Amino acid sequence: MPQEPATQTTAETAEADLAAEGLKPDDGRYSAFAPLRQPIFRAVWIASLASNFGGLVQMVGAAWLMTSLSNSPDMVALVQASTALPVMLFSLAAGAIADNYDRRRILLTAQGFMLAVSIMLAVFAWHGLLSPWLLLTFTFLLGCGNALNNPAWQSSVGDMVPRPEVPAAVTLNSVAFNIARSVGPAIGGAIVAAFGAVAAFVVNAFSYIGLIVVLARWQPPRVERVLPRETFLLAMGAGLRYVAMSPNIRAVILRAFLFGFGGIVGLALMPLVARDLVRGGPLTYGILLGAFGAGAVAGAFVSARLRRRFSTETLVRLTFLTYAAAALVVGLSPTMWLTMPALAAGGACWVLALSTFNSTVQLSAPRWVVGRALALYQMAAFGGMAAGSWAWGWFTLHSGPAGGLIAAAVALVFGAAVGLRYQLPPLEALNLDPLGRWRKPEVAVDIEPRSGPVFVTIEWRIRQEDVVEFLKAMEERRRIRRRDGARHWSLLRDLTDAELWIERYDSPTWVEYVRQAQRVTQADAEIGDRVRDLHIGPEPPVVHRMVERQTGALPRELLRATRQAQASP
Template identity: 65%
Template sequence: MSVKDAKVSERKNSPLSPFRHRIFLAVWVASLASNFGGLIQSVGAAWLMTSIGASADYVALVQASTTLPIMLFSLAAGAIADNFDRRKLMLAAQLFLLVVSIALTACTYFGLVTPWLLLAFTFLVGCGTAFNGPAWQSLVGEMVPRSELPAAIALNSMGFNIARSVGPAIGGMIVATIGAFAAFATNAFSYLGLIFVLARWRPVTPPRVLPPETLGAAMAAGLRYVAMSPKIGVVLLRGAIFGLAAIAIQALMPLVARDLISGGPFTYGLLLGSFGLGAVGGAFLSTRLRQALSLEALVRVSFVSFAVCAAIAGMSTTPFLTIPAMSIGGASWVLALSSFNATVQLSSPRWVVGRALALYQMATFGGMAFGSWIWGASAERFGTADALLISAIVLVAGAALGLRFPLPELKTVNLDPLNRWKEPSVAVDIRPHSGPVVITIEYVIREEDLVEFLSIMAERKRIRRRDGARHWTLLRDLENVNIWVERYHTPTWLEYIRHNQRITHADAVVGERLRALHQGPELPKVRRMLERPTGWIATHHIPPAREMADPLTDPVRSS
């Protein structure tokens, strides 16, 4: 390789390579400003709840009310993001957040805020975040090539944590000098830049060949895909446990500042700032650490390091110990969550990535919402220090869980659509909603290939069911034992088309291995049939037949 080629390769592999794409850079900068505002508002909300004399469980519920909507609405938001314009969805979410922030500013300025009203506003902020998250994260794949996706995810995490390292300290100063309403007003202004960038961006998107799925069907498809994807399932489990235990630090941080180290809003801001600064350091170190450690080892280290942070915060009575501990926690936080996020994105094709990310968010933020309530109640009953020590024990147990449920290694597989399948010509005047459709595929398999065939068919079953097939079965001919028939249903002809258009290059490997084992004179024989009840002919008009292409000469290479 020449020196010039080496430099080009280095630029492509650089952690900053996504910044070469102007729209990603513009949205990243605007999101950075919005993140500053959001963190400043978080400081204002948490300290306002503390200052109006609310109990410890109310203080912790500020965090819970922000994360609970993400658990409740993310799947619907992901389904909408996968079926409609992601940019418009993100723009609508930002406008909603702007209106909510303005209303919160006004209510705080005029002294109308009560604990329950503040929780209502933070819940609405969480709703906007729930609909913004899947759209924004899945939009990254439209801004940068898939090969640069991990770097783009790390940059997004770094941007948020740059804001975290400075924003809370600024928020603490604003609250201490002007008041909480000024923090909320600052956040309202911070949305304007991102709204402007999104309104001007006109991405080139491929035309949609098929109509969008209904919301219920799209949500069910997302649930089915994740349920039939073991790699993603492990991420959801580990993410939920990490969110449940690790949120104790953020939920109880105002009480740590006020009660354990006898500080005020500025001290609280410093703790949050130290947490964010550690997260920035973790983002910069993530690439090097992933080269030195396996993904599972990195996540276990993150669990244990966060447990150390929680234990020190619970036992320390001086900011000189608590502040460095928060830096350790911040680094562990970003290493764990960015690893989870990258694994989900690299394990999901574009047609379902929004829903997969939404389910990941639901699991992780659901753990955070439940954990915020648990740690708040624990702090109320046992004290803040004991609640943090209990969370540290849970984090260590979460690291040990990796022995039973390890994370898969990050591998970039080709999940782009295969685009080889063409809708076949049929003899019946079939309509998109005609169904159910029954598909059979006949294979001729030698006895010596049977073990390999059945092993491949187990993977075929998972892929079929994951992509929408129902009632999958494998049949063996009782007269000719070399003949095997794969059989499955789809509810309608339209769903049969969707099922085949979801086949990726990675999935096609399974079909190629099956065709290599098939010993027939031609390709495996495919039959497509429309299921009808026995009384259907008497009550329905039989549609006319028309000439049908021979399925054996059909250029389709995958059924």
């Protein structure tokens, strides 16, 4: 039988150990560094830190090499765009792959692919065979590797640490990247200056080896897959449907887009801030970039304390407003000594907001769909950043860097105000394990996994005085059914029996019906229990499962059953 990663691995054991020790998410000992107690997370974190350094060194080398291959500023800018574009194009597909296959193998495949591309890039550069478009092809391929890697990597965090530690683990991953971003470009510049771009490509190639070794040694428990994998298009559709029918995740995606749209101004306009507002040069730009990265690291270190003090929505609003104030200060400041602390504050807000969004998505999606949910969140955040980069560049063209920063500050204030209508849920670990109450029914007819469509009706008997409460509960039940894959859900009332209500929906095939029924989580049980408490009929309610049959040509399974009956003595 096909195998897949266990939904609860060492994380489940560690969570039980913490509970036995009396530790809770708000316990002082349950700190921002708690995930590093997990050996696999600690090893992967250290290896990914080295890989982040290599990636940033590679980007410096590629950008510098492009300046010698082409005089066009557009070609230089395309180095960054060619790396980010695959994330926008392929994230959802990569999320579907991450949810349907062994995430560890996906990570190894992605890292091995990027290692091979990096080696080829170094070889081509060493022999002087690179043209501008060939260099962009290599950077695009590296971006494709990142697009495949990211959903599997982010969704694997929940397999490495207990669910209450997911926010801290996500923040530590942000720390790793921002530590690398604080010093990586400077190191990359020194390497390129001393040894050339080829050396930067070689360093990046070596940086993948440690992470590949760690992932190869990781042996998470494996469980047998009960149902066949979803087809590729069905898996992407299921991810889109789940997010569309999940208000918590929709709110995160909207706010992530708005924060990316406004927040990217700090990075997008930083070269112009260094050159035009504080009258500096390349060294000034590096110092400002380091200030932003140092602020991000500091923000990560205080994140656990802030999450204990503020609700998720309050914390996110504060990041929007603080970043807006920082953008105003940077836009109006003529001196480095005022600009640097403002950028540091912006960096802290950057990591606090994005790690909170990421954690909320992970804690709001069950394991079967978490890769796709994270992919859609990532597409929204990157889409906001891309749109914001263009918008603030347009404002800067017409009103200078100060005008672009002030416009972004206004957009960030708007993003905070949107929270009045679309609030983020509390950052808590909902129990999203499968409910496990559903049992595959005994069937009296021969049915195959692809047989269908399958129609389901459930008979509820409800007192007249309970109708209003019943309808409210069924509205939530409708959302859960449709979110998990049910089609054409409807609620019918018998005209001759006022107490009789019929819940009706269908699935395209028998296997899709089984899949949908098994997706109900422990957190969904409250709605089902509420409806059953209102039910006054037989317990459990009468359920009819029916498969549609055509009146023309007989289905193959019916023909087979008929022949078997005729062959019987």
